[in-house]
Amino acid sequence: MAKPLLLxxxxxxxxxxxxxxxxxxxxxxxxxxxDYILYSNYERQVEAxxxxxxxxxxxxxxxxxxxxxMARARGLEAHALAMRDSDRDLCSVLVAxxxxxxxxxxxxxxxxxxxxxxxALDSPQANLIPRDHLRAQGLFAGRxxxxxRFDELSGKHGDHIGGERAAALAxxxxxxxxxxxxxxxxxxxxxxxxxxxxxxxxxxxxxxxDHCNFTLVSGISAASAEMAARFTELLLAMDWQDAQVRPLxxxxxxxxxxxxxxxxxxxxxxxxxxxxxxxxxxxILDPDYRY
Amino acid sequence: xxxxxxxxxxxxxxxxxxxxxxxxxxIPPGGELRVVGSNPGWETQLAAWCRAQGHGMSMQQQDxxxxxxxxxxxxxxxxWHDAVHAGHSDATLTGAVADRALSCWGLSARGATVExxxxxxxxRLDRKDEIWADSAAVLYAQAVAxxxxxxxxxxxxxxxxxxxxxxxAVAQLMTYLIENEEAALIVPARFLGQVHPHFxxxxxxxxxxxxxxxxxxxxxxxxxxxxxxxxxxxxxGGQASLKTLLDEPDFSVAGFLxxxxxxxxxxxxxxxxxxxxxxxxTRQIARLAARDEARHVxxxxxxxxWRLQQEPQFRTRLANAVQSRNxxxxxxxxxxxEVFDALILIAAGEFTPQAIAAGYVRVQQLIADMAAxxxxxxxxxxxxxxxxxxxxxxxxxNFM
Numbered sequence: 025m026a027k028p029l030l031l032x033x034x035x036x037x038x039x040x041x042x043x044x045x046x047x048x049x050x051x052x053x054x055x056x057x058x059d060y061i062l063y064s065n066y067e068r069q070v071e072a073x074x075x076x077x078x079x080x081x082x083x084x085x086x087x088x089x090x091x092x093x094m095a096r097a098r099g100l101e102a103h104a105l106a107m108r109d110s111d112r113d114l115c116s117v118l119v120a121x122x123x124x125x126x127x128x129x130x131x132x133x134x135x136x137x138x139x140x141x142x143x144a145l146d147s148p149q150a151n152l153i154p155r156d157h158l159r160a161q162g163l164f165a166g167r168x169x170x171x172x173r174f175d176e177l178s179g180k181h182g183d184h185i186g187g188e189r190a191a192a193l194a195x196x197x198x199x200x201x202x203x204x205x206x207x208x209x210x211x212x213x214x215x216x217x218x219x220x221x222x223x224x225x226x227x228x229x230x231x232x233x234d235h236c237n238f239t240l241v242s243g244i245s246a247a248s249a250e251m252a253a254r255f256t257e258l259l260l261a262m263d264w265q266d267a268q269v270r271p272l273x274x275x276x277x278x279x280x281x282x283x284x285x286x287x288x289x290x291x292x293x294x295x296x297x298x299x300x301x302x303x304x305x306x307x308i309l310d311p312d313y314r315y
Numbered sequence: 316x317x318x319x320x321x322x323x324x325x326x327x328x329x330x331x332x333x334x335x336x337x338x339x340x341x342i343p344p345g346g347e348l349r350v351v352g353s354n355p356g357w358e359t360q361l362a363a364w365c366r367a368q369g370h371g372m373s374m375q376q377q378d379x380x381x382x383x384x385x386x387x388x389x390x391x392x393x394x395w396h397d398a399v400h401a402g403h404s405d406a407t408l409t410g411a412v413a414d415r416a417l418s419c420w421g422l423s424a425r426g427a428t429v430e431x432x433x434x435x436x437x438x439r440l441d442r443k444d445e446i447w448a449d450s451a452a453v454l455y456a457q458a459v460a461x462x463x464x465x466x467x468x469x470x471x472x473x474x475x476x477x478x479x480x481x482x483x484a485v486a487q488l489m490t491y492l493i494e495n496e497e498a499a500l501i502v503p504a505r506f507l508g509q510v511h512p513h514f515x516x517x518x519x520x521x522x523x524x525x526x527x528x529x530x531x532x533x534x535x536x537x538x539x540x541x542x543x544x545x546x547x548x549x550x551x552g553g554q555a556s557l558k559t560l561l562d563e564p565d566f567s568v569a570g571f572l573x574x575x576x577x578x579x580x581x582x583x584x585x586x587x588x589x590x591x592x593x594x595x596x597t598r599q600i601a602r603l604a605a606r607d608e609a610r611h612v613x614x615x616x617x618x619x620x621w622r623l624q625q626e627p628q629f630r631t632r633l634a635n636a637v638q639s640r641n642x643x644x645x646x647x648x649x650x651x652x653e654v655f656d657a658l659i660l661i662a663a664g665e666f667t668p669q670a671i672a673a674g675y676v677r678v679q680q681l682i683a684d685m686a687a688x689x690x691x692x693x694x695x696x697x698x699x700x701x702x703x704x705x706x707x708x709x710x711x712x713n714f715m
Contacts, residue, residue: 226356267432279369
């Protein structure tokens, strides 16, 4: 048996096993040896990629930034090979109850003195980018508003949406005045009934940013460039019309794979620096961060 | 001109996606739809929805108003690529009911568009010629309309008192009827779970037939207890005869033995009880049960006529089935003596030599009527007179 291309992924939910087993079978069907290792958190995964334990990583945007920095610090280069169509141009929204002061005035200055809910400490979409967004508007946690964090499953970079869901529930229970969430989750929570129809309003939205990607660090992986190219080729060939493949795409939340791009991470890079989450070499700076 | 829809003040957290979906349904993949709205944040919501659905979206200013340009993606139609159509809902249309129902249609309604990749669900009875009857839908409708409530359809409180020996005979007969109706419940129930849902008319008819038998068992039990009796005797021969019905794996053969011959014979028995039973409750029960059983016979006949039309040589198999059953039961007593005697006493109504003599004659006549009824049905199935007479006589002495 040929040596397989080894992928790292984070086990943020039980379905992750189903997903990667399905991918393994898909690649096998196309005579491409592929295997995966699951990590309990992205920090461990990024470190494993940099020490050559895995050839490729399915990275959160935050993990991408750390991998990119750690690679650069070693004189190497990280590449985003591919991403989902649903990974491009996301935004985070700040949601308030429709009858609240901030929703009615539609002015961010109305957030002064309010309690705002954020997701996990390491969530790009529900903590890092939202804090950066408010800071850019001149609003600082502790000074202008009170931040309440809904920290669930640290180290998963917010992939587990429990923190956002808990914030949405707290919002409707009147425990907080506004809550940050990814735009897609706003609609998902409405479908679930957590956010009753018309009961909430978007009072702020972040700029656009990209989400996950398959990261390759060239010069470190044992896998050849041809293997990475073949992996990408087979991935991009996954067809929504193919009944065998469609369940996998549905589980992973995409309609089609797109070539990777690194241009959609500027907002998060700024947030990581301003929040002092990682340094330029990818070292973890936040002393409160447990994973 | 790019079509435009206005979702007005409706948010996508409150159902506005339905308006957009409808608008996109009218344009081909790759086509554009303009969307305007006034709910705060509608553009952000729409962008998230489009991303999840695989549609493109960009914002433009047109005439001083923010307009979303939605480009329809291929995912919504792509899901139905390679989908299969499973016949047509209306069974009377040509080609509506397939000769063979596919396992990949699963549980879908007949006529549905079934997504490729739907898991295979295997049903043993998936061939039309094995189970179909054109009259099934009509018989089902009749059965639904003719359902009766044992609590109100029968006058349980009507006063009567029978001689103890006649009441004992009623208890014996009810004991016999109950175990026979158990077989008549279990045989269709076993097939019910094996019929492909594509043949829903058959499925429905079997389901209501099972419900009919459950009701019969209830009323026979209730009549048995009405005067404080407990169930009486159950014989090995009687159960051996019923077991041959349970052991028959072929739907058509089982229907032939159970419905055409067995329940057909039971219709005669129930009509006899309706006419001659000594108390009003037994007479009412018999009348209602006979009506249900006649429908079961009609389904059995209708299916066999259908099957024999497709496969005339199947008639030989039916004849062999009667012969085999007769051989299998050669060493059993057939109808138990207690049931036979109970019928005489019931037809007599009282315990006197004159009444018993009259009851005896009536039971002899019943047995002759039963055989004649079987012969008529066999002739309708295309057996010649001689063969029909022979097979009618070979039928189990246990009646069912």
